[in-house]
Amino acid sequence: MSQRQHPQTKPPTQRVTVLGSTGSIGTSTLDVIGRHPDRYSVHALTAHTSKESLLAQCLTHRPAVAVLDDDVDAAWLRQELKLAGLPTEVNAGREALCEVARDASVDCVMAAIVGAAGLLPALAAAEAGKRVLLANKEALVMSGALFMDAVLRSGATLLPIDSEHNAIYQCLPAEHRGGLARHGISQLLLTASGGPFRTWSQADINNVTPEQACAHPNWSMGRKISVDSATLMNKGLELIEACWLFDATPEQIQVVVHPQSVIHSMAAYHDGSVIAQLGNPDMRTPIAYGLAWPERIDAGVETLDLFQVARLDFEAPDEFRFPCLGLAREAMQQGGMAPVVLNAANEIAVDAFLQRKLSFTAIGQLVAEVLSRPYEGRVDSLESVLATDQWARQQALELVTRWSA
Ligand code: NAD
Numbered sequence: 001m002s003q004r005q006h007p008q009t010k011p012p013t014q015r016v017t018v019l020g021s022t023g024s025i026g027t028s029t030l031d032v033i034g035r036h037p038d039r040y041s042v043h044a045l046t047a048h049t050s051k052e053s054l055l056a057q058c059l060t061h062r063p064a065v066a067v068l069d070d071d072v073d074a075a076w077l078r079q080e081l082k083l084a085g086l087p088t089e090v091n092a093g094r095e096a097l098c099e100v101a102r103d104a105s106v107d108c109v110m111a112a113i114v115g116a117a118g119l120l121p122a123l124a125a126a127e128a129g130k131r132v133l134l135a136n137k138e139a140l141v142m143s144g145a146l147f148m149d150a151v152l153r154s155g156a157t158l159l160p161i162d163s164e165h166n167a168i169y170q171c172l173p174a175e176h177r178g179g180l181a182r183h184g185i186s187q188l189l190l191t192a193s194g195g196p197f198r199t200w201s202q203a204d205i206n207n208v209t210p211e212q213a214c215a216h217p218n219w220s221m222g223r224k225i226s227v228d229s230a231t232l233m234n235k236g237l238e239l240i241e242a243c244w245l246f247d248a249t250p251e252q253i254q255v256v257v258h259p260q261s262v263i264h265s266m267a268a269y270h271d272g273s274v275i276a277q278l279g280n281p282d283m284r285t286p287i288a289y290g291l292a293w294p295e296r297i298d299a300g301v302e303t304l305d306l307f308q309v310a311r312l313d314f315e316a317p318d319e320f321r322f323p324c325l326g327l328a329r330e331a332m333q334q335g336g337m338a339p340v341v342l343n344a345a346n347e348i349a350v351d352a353f354l355q356r357k358l359s360f361t362a363i364g365q366l367v368a369e370v371l372s373r374p375y376e377g378r379v380d381s382l383e384s385v386l387a388t389d390q391w392a393r394q395q396a397l398e399l400v401t402r403w404s405a
């Protein structure tokens with residue numbers, strides 16, 4: 001019997017830019033990419049100031065381009081890479097970040113810069129029609145309308161990397177544009193670990209230190225998102241993120257505290273079905289999902305051992321001890337620039353807390369105070385978003401100076 005030879009159908013290699021490659025999400029992304037050298041090659045790696053880490057990553061992953069924030073750091077890296085015999089081009093500054101996000105040779109962009117700084121390059125990737133793996137939730141919180149519009153116009157593929165949104169994405173029908181009701185979905189259930197102070201009294205929460213706030217029980221993350229998880233602002237930002245990603249209203253999203261962080265979120269359907277996505281709390285799972293979608297690849301994550309998990313608990317969030325969640329929901333309900341103001345004030349407040357200038361509870365108080373001040377503007381251009389962002393930062397900085405005096 002003659003055997004017919006089938007040509008091997010190997011998928012073409014995807015060229016990936018990792019924005020924020022030295023961070024928690026960035027290093028996990030490179031871990032997954034490193035497991036599949038036949039599928040992925042790295043176009044660019046970027047960092048803010050961690051030039052040594054970026055050098056080490058360049059030596060391993062050999063990108064065409066590396067980007068740092070300032071010229072002096074970039075000159076140092078250029079020299080080191082030259083000495084190592086690598087032809088990597090090294091650039092500096094915000095425009096250089098946008099360039100590696102929109103470069104014609106790039107297929108896929110991981111947007112993993114933390115905070116508002118990640119907005120412009122993430123938007124550049126969306127406008128250029130890339131496969132955008134969005135970890136930087138602040139981009140959607142600040143400019144959800146502009147961002148989603150850019151995705152629609154360019155035909156970009158937007159895949160959420162935030163574990164909850166990635167879970168919901170997996171629980172929805174493949175084509176889910178146009179509102180939840182159209183697809184028979186009644187509610188999205190956004191799970192939250194509750195953070196390290198879930199069971200603490202109000203009095204104890206008042207004296208929390210940055211070290212305690214950054215020691216998350218289930219997830220290992222950057223410092224800003226760790227503090228956001230402890231105040232529940234992270235869940236508030238995620239609620240806003242989910243509204244934009246899934247065309248939902250804040251009322252259609254229920255936050256469920258689930259301390260084991262095994263169910264990463266759920267979708268409830270009108271027929272009574274609730275579909276959940278489960279897995280070990282390891283960001284490499286949603287990252288691998290985003291990289292390979294619609295296929296599945298090895299992420300280096302062990303299969304969930306349900307006997308070891310043993311039980312799954314659920315409770316309602318306490319918005320009295322954790323007022324940031326309510327502030328975020330109200331900001332989304334109010335719409336317009338309110339989420340921009342919320343996000344900017346929160347970034348300043350978290351930074352001040354990490355520098356021991358503000359107490360943990362003052363984070364929510366400061367955000368509430370800035371939100372209560374009069375501001376205007378419509379989210380119709382990037383310039384107006386950035387102007388309001390700057391205004392809110394200024395207000396927040398003045399409050400930090402006054403309150404820490
Ligand atoms: P991180 O602080 O560990 O890393 C941030 C990265 O961005 C670093 O590479 C840093 O060099 C770079 N960066 C910081 N400021 C910058 C600036 N001004 N300009 C250019 N680059 C800058 O943060 P992370 O925990 O990896 O989080 C990244 C993003 O992903 C955040 O938006 C976060 O909310 C989101 N996210 C993180 C996790 C997680 O598990 N870590 C989960 C879900 C979503």
Ligand code: MG
Pocket residue numbers: 162163164238
């Ligand atoms: Mg999350």
